[in-house]
Amino acid sequence: MSATTMQFKHVSYLWDDAKAAELAGDEVALFIYRSNLLGADLRLTNYGGGNTSVKIMDKDPLTGNDTEVMWIKGSGGDIGTLKKSGCAALYMDRLRSLENVYRGLEFEDEMVELFNHCIFDLASKAPSIDTPLHGFLPFAHIDHLHPDAAIAIAAAKDGKKITDELFNGEVGWVEWQRPGFDLGLKLRACLEEAAAKGITLRGIMLGSHGLFTWGDTSYDSYINTLEVIEKCADYLEANYGKTRPVFGGAKIESLPAEDRQKQAAKLAPVLRGFCSSYRTMVGHFTDDERVLEFINSNDLDKLAPLGTSCPDHFLRTKISPLVLTLAPDEDLSDVAALKEKLLPGFVAYRELYTDYYETCKHSNSPAMRDPNPVVILYPGVGMFTFSKDKTTARLASEYYINAVNVMKGAEAVSEYTSLPRQEAFNIEYWLLEEAKLQRMPKPKALSGRVALITGSAGGIGKAIARRFAEEGAVVVLNDINEERLAGAKEEFVKKFGKDAVATTLLNVTDAQSILSAMDAAALAFGGVDIIVNNAGISISKPIEAHTIEDWDKLYDILVKGQFLVTQAGVAVMRKQGFGGDVINIVSKNALVSGPNNAGYGSAKAAQLHLSRLNAAELGGDKIRVNTVNPDAVIADSNIWAGGWAEGRAKAYGITVEELPAYYAKRTLLNEAILPDDIANACFAFVGGLLGKSTGNVLNVDGGVAMAFVR
Structure with a gap:
């Protein structure tokens, strides 16, 4: 390992020079190696979140001439487990030429189909919606991640100002916009505007969303990514508790660990029953200290209803959690009485979600999905998540912990802001997201059991x-x-x-x-x-x-x-x-x-x-x-x-x-x-x-x- 490992406190330096040397000369292999390292640290991005790419020169199989090709994580993949077979490879000249036929924001979705005309490797996975975001940046190696520390700043009310001051203008800012072709053009414009001012950017912060960083080599990109995230994390750490206690301080105390487990075990089947009114769900429970700090706090009632900011978070956690009004040491032995006490909260949540759908839907929106909560918070005890299978339930838990980290950081340096409900809806019920759901394999006979x-x-x-x-x-x-x-x-x-x-x-x-x-x-x-x-x-x-x-x-x-x-x-x-x-x-x-x-x-x-x-x-x-x-x-x-x-x-x-x-x-x-x-x-x-x-x-x-x- 390099001595560089010593400079990082908030992220993991995993680069192995010997391993990288074995891959020398194969830029695609090095890009996949870098991707796997970044995906191995959940502080940098969650399972399935973020995207990475590399641009190389290759032989056009039709002409034999050299042509520029971009390899990028394919749609629905995960950088932590990425293999070459999970990537899309596209002709860069064709991808850039799509700007000539782009008709504007109202026609964003039609561009996704046109990506298929840019395919270089016929074994490619379907290109993701992030493809133009990488394509219109000129760098050989690009990392787009969702680090908690960066999103905390991106989701802060003063995020743009903080970013500019923290990095002395070397990290640009692009306001929130749904990923797509136009956002790719805005990233390029951000870079060009900085260059016109004589500023060389090392990254771009996407408001409420995440971070873009890059480098000339795979290693340069990796180090640049870690350094930017480390600086964000250092800044947050220096501000925790500086002006007020984290999350406004503790409102209640947690039960002892053994008692938390007992309460959770008693309650989980009742919650599972309520959450399975639409389809049978599988649950996950955690009493992680980060969760307890949030759910026991004075700020819970203020922050929980706001929901998450990063699209990758709320796609898996729903727009906001359900907070239980039970006392931590509540007597849960009378099941009928317990269900009667919990029912109004679930009814209210379903009505709230239905109102969210009805208020925000478009004429072509998919039908409303399951209105039950995914994330349920029990102050003093822990967090339950429910989804179609255990993996999805566990990932929802991990994503909400990321959201908690984001809220904690944003509140420490400014004020946390979530996405407007309409923007959140446009992501959740995006026709491209719906198409992705429809492509999912049909559930097996015992799924959810x-x-x-x-x-x-x-x-x-x-x-x-x-x-x-x-x-x-x-x-x-x-x-x-x-x-x-x-x-x-x-x-x-x-x-x-x-x-x-x-x-x-x-x-x-x-x-x-x-x-x-x-x-x-x-x-x-x-x-x-x-x-x-x-x-x-x-x-x-x-x-x-x-x-x-x-x-x-x-x-x-x-x-x-x-x-x-x-x-x-x-x-x-x-x-x-x-x-x-x-x-x-x-x-x-x-x-x-x-x-x-x-x-x-x-x-x-x-x-x-x-x-x-x-x-x-x-x-x-x-x-x-x-x-x-x-x-x-x-x-x-x-x-x-x-x-x-x-x-x-x-x-x-x-x-x-x-x-x-x-x-x-x-x-x-x-x-x-x-x-x-x-x-x-x-x-x-x-x-x-x-x-x-x-x-x-x-x-x-x-x-x-x-x-x-x-």
Whole structure:
């Protein structure tokens, strides 16, 4: 690393000279390297925010002549994870010539289609709306970021004056305008006006929006970007608390950390229910110190309604948050009373959003979207965010923290200003944004669903969790074995990403352990709406060898465990108020009598009838309870531990090695049953096609006539 690392306090210097040397001579590779470094620091820009570019000379494949080409992050990409395949490459002469056909602000959107006529690399991603902003600046390397420190100044009432004084005129200023072709021309004009005054700019601040910086080389651009942002951050830090306490000082105190988590876990499913009136949402909770400083402050009531300033922020957080009027230590145990108390706030928010839409809409605006809040602030406790999936909910949280940082900085040096509502609407309901939304893949069958499968660190349980995750669900993996659970988490994170999975230790015979697992689900995802009672044990002994301990163990894990987990899961589902699914993994032994099986078989029969009883009771809550009856699932199953295989082999007069073939041969289909077969059956119940089925039994046993239910 270079000694340059020592000069930065507020940003991360990540440039590795050795790594850069490996890329020397490949300007596109260096541009991508620089982009990844900038995107790795959330203080510089959020996931999906900002844009970077490089201009190079390349051979025109049609003429063989040298031509100038700009490589730029493509539409919808992220600079932190950018690869060459995620870039757009355009002929610069063609892009600049579009100025000849530009018809003015009223015709901005038609220019986006014309970008396609400028494509150099036919494998390019679609060019983003930022393309002309980079194209009309003459620099080889350009960074457009949304750093908190810069936006704090850009969103300050005196932002232009502060920028000019802070950088001695070397950073220009362009007033807020929606990104597009005209803004690209204004950036060029800003540069030319400065040059006419003999000023060489090192960057341009976009009012309420972000920062443009540049350099002759990728490294020069990187350093220039860091230095400008560092100077902004230094200035803000020097002014925190200088004229008044940050955010006007604390109005209330936070609960202790453990109590915050408990309150959040109790409340999250209720909030999830309200936020899911339009479509089922997944939640995220944080009690980050930056959030607490804001939501506990005297200025909360003034600043929160203003909303965010940067378009990238409010596109993901909505125009403003919902602030709860609950006391931090409010008694949340009476769910009906809690819902009654919260309902007016949600009704008011939906009405406010509807009025915002109706007041600002244009004749061609897309239909109004979900009017529920994305960001919910609970003073003294923390922040909840809800969206279509966990990743989007988490990103909304990160973006709102950025907005908090912006408000903090702007208030320290001047006065925070948000975008006018009409400007915000024009971004949120921009036809180009709507087109981007329409291009998004259709949701998977279990998108927005939260599934907790007991005993899901291996065997049938893990297969079910994997199947659900493949179909879009987020899953709460659990087990009594910590090492086994850690291995399952690593596997799932690698395959599905960190946002798709949460883990918790769970002993199904321990009521407190179960409640803790439900709390973990609520904190991770906002609640739970699919419970699969899969955890099990098997003991096969003749009646004279069966002990009381054997009996109690079977009934504790299989019957009491199913009851306790269902009871706790139903309580969460009732808080949410939009129904759910309980699937009980029972057994063909619940229906078929066999030797050496008194304890296990009778416990399975109890599980089956308990399923029917629960289905009869919970239908009014739109909670479906169904049963899957496997048989002889040998692969990767714990059921064969503890002597079960030996017991069953002895009962049938065969060896353990002969069991798989024996079980397959006795079925009507002559098939061995695998964990994935059980997972598929579970998905059949929750995947959408059997939404009106409850109290059913689905045998997955290859066909055992004695186990036919009717």
